[in-house]
Amino acid sequence: MNRKDFFFKPRDFRSIDLWKDVTEEQWNDPLWQLKNSIHNVDQLKRVIKLSDYQEQEIRRVVDELERQGKDPLRITPYYASLMDEDPFHPDIPKEEKGSDRLDPIFWQSVPTPANLMFPNTGREAAMCEGSRSYGAAYQRYPNRVALFVAQNTSCAAYCVHCQRAKSLDATTDVNIEEINKALFYINYNENIEEVLVTGGDALRVSKKRLQYVLEELSKIDHVRVIRIATRVPVVLPMAITDEMLTLIKESANRYTKGPAKYVYFMTHVNHYREITADFAAAIKRINDHGFTVRNQTVFLNHVNDYFLTLAETFRRMLWVGVHPYYLLQCHKEKGIVHFIAPIQVGQIYMKHLQGWLSGIYRPTYAVNIEGGGGKVLLMPLNFDNLNLNVKIDEKISESGAKVHTWDDKEIYDYEALGRATPQEYKEAIEIMDKFIGRKGVFVPKIILVDEEGNRIETTNRTKLPQFEKQKKAKLLGYKVDKNGMPITNPATIASELDQLYIKSEYKDKR
Incomplete structure (x- = not known):
């Protein structure tokens, strides 16, 4: 990780078909952003790559949510520009299991078939005030x-x-x-x-x-x-x-x-x-x-x-x-x-x-x-x-x-x-695998129950995350010593530091 330049860089809005003729002044105007927010799939498909089937499925979900009285899709142009052009194959580092991921902004912004699954799992408005x-x-x-x-x-x-x-x-x-x-x-x-x-x-x-x-x-x-x-x-x-x-x-x-x-x-x-x-x-x-x-x-x-x-x-x-x-x-x-x-x-x-x-x-x-x-x-x-x-x-x-x-x-x-029945779970996986275009990306964690609601088992419980010290040091991008660990005690390398200090700009500073 480059700590000097850690900001995520959105796509240039002028490279996106829907906003190719937009000026810098318009883009930075919050009123323009709100007025031109994405509300439908016709706009969405001019911002990200969607296959015909993916477009069809998102339309189906949006239509169903609207039928239920919901207003399901609103994305500001700015926030949409944070999405990868191909959200189904985003540029995510392998250290974060990139091959098994969809774009995180897409997941947060775009309704998918998953939003119509497991209907009996949680009650709507569970946090009703x-x-x-x-x-x-x-x-x-x-x-x-x-x-x-x-x-x-x-x-x-x-x-x-x-x-x-x-x-x-x-x-x-x-x-x-x-x-x-x-x-x-x-x-x-x-x-x-x-x-x-x-x-x-x-x-x-x-x-x-x-x-x-x-x-x-x-x-x-x-x-x-x-x-x-x-x-x-x-x-x-x-x-x-x-x-x-x-x-x-x-x-x-x-x-x-x-x-x-x-x-x-x-x-x-x-x-x-x-x-x-x-x-x-x-x-x-x-x-x-x-x-x-x-x-x-x-x-x-x-x-x-x-x-x-x-x-x-x-x-x-x-x-x-x-x-x-x-x-x-x-x-x-x-x-x-x-x-x-x-x-x-x-x-x-x-x-x-x-x-x-x-x-x-x-x-x-x-x-x-x-x-x-x-x-x-x-x-x-x-x-x-x-x-x-x-x-x-x-x-x-x-x-x-x-x-x-x-x-x-x-x-x-x-x-x-x-909660879901084994059949509901199986059908959900099949639907989302087809929607995404590959397996192993949609991995819901669900308590499986029988038709009477009795617990059978929990999915995806066979392996818990394992971490060794060296693995954490590498993941976090720390510079490490010969033992694969970051320096945490400068006293152990005092002689080496003394030699480097004498040659450094800090030696003669007043």
Whole structure:
């Protein structure tokens, strides 16, 4: 890896048929980007290579999702330019199993036949907030609340893996009365010291609404922290303007009495290919206005479920000023079950990042339990205080587990993976193998059950990731010594360093 030039380089938009006549000024205009977003397969096939069969299958899926009342396809031109021209044969390093991968931006952006598979695996809208809401305020924890200021379809680009399938429901709306009821509740409940302004996407509302919400929050004394949830820096970085950031900075404290309220930006990077020069410039603008940016990555099968992919994503993220915050387990939501990776595999990756990357590079691994359990930490334990003599990467885990939530609830036999019958699984593999054009790329992790719902076995459990020290050093691109390990103790080579130091420019510096 070249640390001097680590930005992913998008395709030149002028080389893409759909935008070959677009000017630089148009391309960098966020309004042009939004107006010219990809909404249909006719546009998509002028951006990426699709066989007739692949085009036909994507059309079938999009038509079916639209029939269900969904708005399934929206990709900004900028984000689409991050996709490989041939997403079915992308240029991915062999160290990341490149021959068995599809383009990670394609997986996140384009509905495939997989989105119609395993229909009984997860319930739609598993993370529905309605049962814990007052107006547009949703509360799960004692001192913080989510304030929905934007309708679910406000996002600049739709994420196929979205944890809320209802986010694609074109009938949803957030009106000002719902927002006012939420502001009333936040003012009423003095335990609330932190508000997550979200949607949809908090930066996809009108300036008038954003200013109003932030100014009203600035009036509430017990609110100390405001978080802005947005994926705009990732999918539409040119929309992060000084004007917008100045509005946020001024509005969030316009009526504050006493210490200023601190504003965080919460964004959503899942793969290092999303970390471009444009993304970095947007983050720098946010940082230059005094805001901290933190990130929530979703652990996604087929996208980033590999040690090196996660390591590179976390490293490059921090190098441009974004703090890795959470690595979140993908939800058992209807239509996205093929994105779920086993928790044990995520734990193994996080365990083996310990020490090899600085602590500030590594997020907290957690699952947001469906049905209101809240976030449950999944971090691996290297301290065997019960003397069980079990290492997470030496024994294959069970498909279910007992979960303890933050509020002392116990959830028995919680299953992170989705369920399907052997026939459903077999048919899914056959359909996706034909769609992709080769075998071994579509590898869903599924709990197989019989017709009565009794567990039979879990697929793809025969082999867990194995890591030797030298292998990790090579994967992470570290310069190594004769033993194949990076230097971690300069005292052991002090004589050699002394000779080099005498000849270096540092010797006579004052």
